[in-house]
Amino acid sequence: xxxPELNRPKRSRFAGVVxxxxxxxxxxxxxxxGGALLSPDFLTGSNLSFLTANFSEVALMAxxxxxxxxxxxxxxxxxxILGLCSAVLGVLFAAGWPMPxxxxxxxxxxxxxxxxxxxxxxxxxxxxxxVTIGTLALYRGLAYVLLGDRAIAExxxxxxxxxxxxxxxxxxxxxxxxxxxxxxxxxIVLHATPFGRSLYAIGANEVAARFAGLRVERVKLTLFVVxxxxxxxxxxxxxxxxxxxxxxxxxxxxxxxIAAVLLGGVSIFGGKGxxxxxxxxxxxxxxxxxxxxxxxxxxxxxxxxxxxLLIGSVLVPNLLARARSARERxxxxxxxxx
Amino acid sequence: MTSQTAKSAAxxxxxxxxxxxxxxxSLVALLxxxxxxxxxxxxxxxxxxxxxxxxxxxxxxxxxVIGQTxxxxxKHVDLSVSSVVGLSAFLTGSLFIAVPGLPVPLAxxxxxxxxxxxxxxxxxxxxxxxxxxxxxxxxxxYVFRGxxxxxxxxxxxxxxxxxxxxxxxxxxxxxxxxxxxxxxxTVMTGFGIYLKSYRGGREYYALGSNAxxxxxxxxxxxxxxxxxxxxxxxxxxxxxxxxxxRFGTVDATAGTGLELQVIAAAVVGGVSINGGVGTxxxxxxxxxxxxxxxxxxxxxRAPGFYQQAIQGALLLAAISIDMWVxxxxxxxxxxxxxx
Numbered sequence: 001x002x003x004p005e006l007n008r009p010k011r012s013r014f015a016g017v018v019x020x021x022x023x024x025x026x027x028x029x030x031x032x033x034g035g036a037l038l039s040p041d042f043l044t045g046s047n048l049s050f051l052t053a054n055f056s057e058v059a060l061m062a063x064x065x066x067x068x069x070x071x072x073x074x075x076x077x078x079x080x081i082l083g084l085c086s087a088v089l090g091v092l093f094a095a096g097w098p099m100p101x102x103x104x105x106x107x108x109x110x111x112x113x114x115x116x117x118x119x120x121x122x123x124x125x126x127x128x129x130x131v132t133i134g135t136l137a138l139y140r141g142l143a144y145v146l147l148g149d150r151a152i153a154e155x156x157x158x159x160x161x162x163x164x165x166x167x168x169x170x171x172x173x174x175x176x177x178x179x180x181x182x183x184x185x186x187x188i189v190l191h192a193t194p195f196g197r198s199l200y201a202i203g204a205n206e207v208a209a210r211f212a213g214l215r216v217e218r219v220k221l222t223l224f225v226v227x228x229x230x231x232x233x234x235x236x237x238x239x240x241x242x243x244x245x246x247x248x249x250x251x252x253x254x255x256x257x258i259a260a261v262l263l264g265g266v267s268i269f270g271g272k273g274x275x276x277x278x279x280x281x282x283x284x285x286x287x288x289x290x291x292x293x294x295x296x297x298x299x300x301x302x303x304x305x306x307x308x309l310l311i312g313s314v315l316v317p318n319l320l321a322r323a324r325s326a327r328e329r330x331x332x333x334x335x336x337x338x
Numbered sequence: 339m340t341s342q343t344a345k346s347a348a349x350x351x352x353x354x355x356x357x358x359x360x361x362x363x364s365l366v367a368l369l370x371x372x373x374x375x376x377x378x379x380x381x382x383x384x385x386x387x388x389x390x391x392x393x394x395x396x397x398x399x400x401x402x403v404i405g406q407t408x409x410x411x412x413k414h415v416d417l418s419v420s421s422v423v424g425l426s427a428f429l430t431g432s433l434f435i436a437v438p439g440l441p442v443p444l445a446x447x448x449x450x451x452x453x454x455x456x457x458x459x460x461x462x463x464x465x466x467x468x469x470x471x472x473x474x475x476x477x478x479x480y481v482f483r484g485x486x487x488x489x490x491x492x493x494x495x496x497x498x499x500x501x502x503x504x505x506x507x508x509x510x511x512x513x514x515x516x517x518x519x520x521x522x523x524t525v526m527t528g529f530g531i532y533l534k535s536y537r538g539g540r541e542y543y544a545l546g547s548n549a550x551x552x553x554x555x556x557x558x559x560x561x562x563x564x565x566x567x568x569x570x571x572x573x574x575x576x577x578x579x580x581x582x583x584r585f586g587t588v589d590a591t592a593g594t595g596l597e598l599q600v601i602a603a604a605v606v607g608g609v610s611i612n613g614g615v616g617t618x619x620x621x622x623x624x625x626x627x628x629x630x631x632x633x634x635x636x637x638x639r640a641p642g643f644y645q646q647a648i649q650g651a652l653l654l655a656a657i658s659i660d661m662w663v664x665x666x667x668x669x670x671x672x673x674x675x676x677x
Contacts (some may be wrong), residue, residue, distance in 0.1 A: 091533075112564060120658070121438065124658055124661055126657055126658065127612065129415075129472075130605050132618060133598055133605070133653065134650050134653035134654040136598060137602070137646050137649050137653065138647050138652030139650070139653065140646055140650075141643070141644065141650055144643035145643050145647055145648070148533065149600055149643075255480075258479070259476060268472050272662045300487030301484065302485045303483055303487060304479050304481050308477070310477040310480065311463060311474060311477035314469045315463065315469050318468050319467070
């Protein structure tokens with residue numbers, strides 16, 4: 001292998017990721033502009049505020065999912081943990097627990113659910129895809145065992161305001177403000193701490209990371225617990241935002257979360273991706289969603305757009321890379337002929 | 339893989355451990371325990387009507403599991419099957435409305451071809467677009483479902499829209515065995531033989547064990563991958579027609595969430611998510627086991643709410659035991675070689 005070839009993958013991978021994040025961020029603005037063209041009401045503060053609030057749960061869970069996918073694991077059970085935590089919150093509150101205590105219990109349950117996933121993955125060495133398909137059913141099932149098909153809907157206004165309201169004096173929904181703060185924290189942890197760098201090392205080559213002395217199991221276990229805690233936080237937000245604790249809360253959200261993370265340029269094979277990309281992708285999906293809703297384009301188009309974006313996010317860079325290498329090969333051949 | 343297991347079994351005589359290693363044997367045993375245990379508490383469980391219902395319920399999932407098994411063997415995954423089932427069910431229903439006298443075999447063929455076309459989209463993306471299967475099929479899960487919503491447009495197909503002959507096909511039976519079950523058993527046996535004894539079938543295992551080596555050995559990896567996804571789509575499309583025949587009423591959400599049940603059944607049945615390991619027989623038993631657990635809970639009057647939790651726990655137990663057994667097998671084999 002000649003030296004230019006040795007250099008190329010490194011440079012192009014870096015350029016590829018940054019390029020992708022810029023592309024997604026650019027698309028966010030295109031989507032905003034498109035929304036403004038579709039409807040004059042779109043770019044009003046209250047509408048933007050409403051539509052961003054609408055994806056706060058997915059956004060929160062996307063942060064921890066980003067970390068997990070970077071270490072080449074996945075958590076399909078997040079939406080079920082959300083359902084279970086929401087059920088716990090509702091049941092305990094209905095049983096007369098003070099709200100702060102019920103919320104605390106909700107976090108404990110979320111953390112334990114994540115811990116259970118993590119233990120199965122790290123102690124037994126099971127593939128996380130299989131484990132979390134199992135716990136997806138298990139946790140959702142437990143939520144039904146707790147709550148059946150009842151709904152608990154009477155929550156004190158002070159708490160539903162947290163889910164529904166804006167940061168005082170602004171139009172930023174409280175859950176989104178929370179998300180932005182946590183996104184900054186996640187970005188700092190991932191991109192500026194040794195712990196964060198170790199995630200990339202584990203995702204890129206787990207065996208090498210282990211030989212380098214990284215405690216792979218402990219890191220993964222931590223990430224699964226964080227994922228459970230994030231789902232618990234999303235459960236609190238969801239329960240108060242809709243003022244409803246039901247066993248089927250947020251069913252199917254796991255796919256939206258994963259779609260957002262992958263669209264954000266995080267590689268499903270691990271080792272690649274950034275918080276900025278994931279956050280931009282969350283906003284992109286949310287804004288397209290909102291823009292299409294405001295002009296009464298029904299859900300079907302949105303579903304198709306989400307799917308196409310997801311496929312395109314991987315396919316387009318692949319095809320471009322292939323075209324580039326074909327061009328380079330041709331160039332080399334031409335040079336050789338000369 | 340099979341020859342490895344055979345070798346290690348030959349060097350480790352104890353019958354029990356040999357039986358433990360054959361995943362299917364332990365699955366069948368578990369199936370018997372659950373079935374007989376339930377029957378002991380409530381003999382109604384083994385009544386003809388109850389068994390018939392059970393098999394009818396399992397048959398559609400079992401059909402989709404065939405395709406999923408092929409895809410899992412290649413170390414890929416097909417999340418889009420549920421959307422293929424939904425789209426195929428609805429379009430077949432629409433076809434019956436457009437062409438009222440459509441013969442049943444043509445409807446089945448329509449589902450098959452439609453499914454194969456949708457599966458080929460996945461195949462193209464994975465084999466030639468080099469998009470990871472999880473991403474590609476998660477994407478098409480959305481796209482196919484979105485297309486279904488667009489086509490359905492809030493409406494639904496009712497049993498009254500469907501010809502009596504088609505609905506009769508679902509309820510009909512030969513020698514007491516429902517047509518649906520017969521059809522699924524036939525397809526399953528055919529694929530089982532293909533995977534076990536034909537070169538093409540063995541190539542799926544080769545691909546999943548080591549795609550690079552398979553390519554060097556002369557297997558056309560891309561074509562094989564493409565075909566695998568097309569087959570997965572085809573059986574899912576067929577399952578969509580059967581879904582319509584069984585339930586009669588279909589709206590845009592038909593089949594939602596099926597993908598996880600199907601993967602769960604395959605994994606419980608011993609098909610490895612890491613490719614190259616598993617049999618169709620095992621996968622079928624896995625689907626049956628999940629179905630039996632489900633209806634046992636109903637028969638035992640367990641609240642329906644427990645069902646999902648128990649299925650999840652069962653899946654976790656199955657993959658944990660599987661990992662434990664395969665580790666022991668690997669250890670035994672290494673020791674055997676060392677001595």
